[in-house]
Amino acid sequence: MTIGHKYEIDWDACVHAILSGFGSAICVYLNYYAAVNMTGITEPLGSMNCNCPLTSLHRIIPAMTQGYAICDIINGFRLGPAFLAHGIATFTVSAIFCELEASHILTPMMIMEVSTIVLAILRADFLTPTMQLITQASFALLFFVSRIIISPTVFYGIFTAMNTNFGDCFPPYLYYITLGFGGFFHCLNAFWFFKLVKKIKKKLSGQESMDVNEKMD
16 A cells, blocks of 8 residues: 555655655764764774664664565556666665665665655645745755765765675675675666756756656656
8 A cells, every 4th residue: 555646746755765865864974973982883894893783773774665665666667667677676685685684784875865855746736836946956956965975975985894894794795786786776876867967957948847747858
């Protein structure tokens, strides 16, 4: 059962993005600013040393995302191959990390879902033209910050820690899975950002209207 699209808002995506995006942001903050006080070692190095997750939140978010990825896969058949690939990849990666009890390593990467919060309400029928413009600009900004800047930076920290000290509690192939999924998602985000920039240029040049109900080329 899904929440639906009342007021032309994708409530399933919005609720998941709020929980996973903000939850991951909290985990990223704890990793960078509280890990040493809590465990005596920085993150993600502590995770690579087989330390337990800092909080239960670190463990829960990937499991929640694994469940939501099924909705992503279903919607992908309607929205196109890029969305379908995203859903399949999200489900596969989150399932693997949860099965290997390494979900807390994946959690900081979920900060990219922050931009999805705004994406889910872009077509809300109660938004005025001015509010639509502000919402579109907010989405573009959050997409750039969360998916193009913060997420790759977090991934670089995880991958560097893996190269520094990869614990015996994880199978060796997790290293390659991490490298593969990171490369896939960052390439996918770059692809979407390229399309987003093209869309913005067309709107600013007057080639397209500011109507958010138009499909992305």
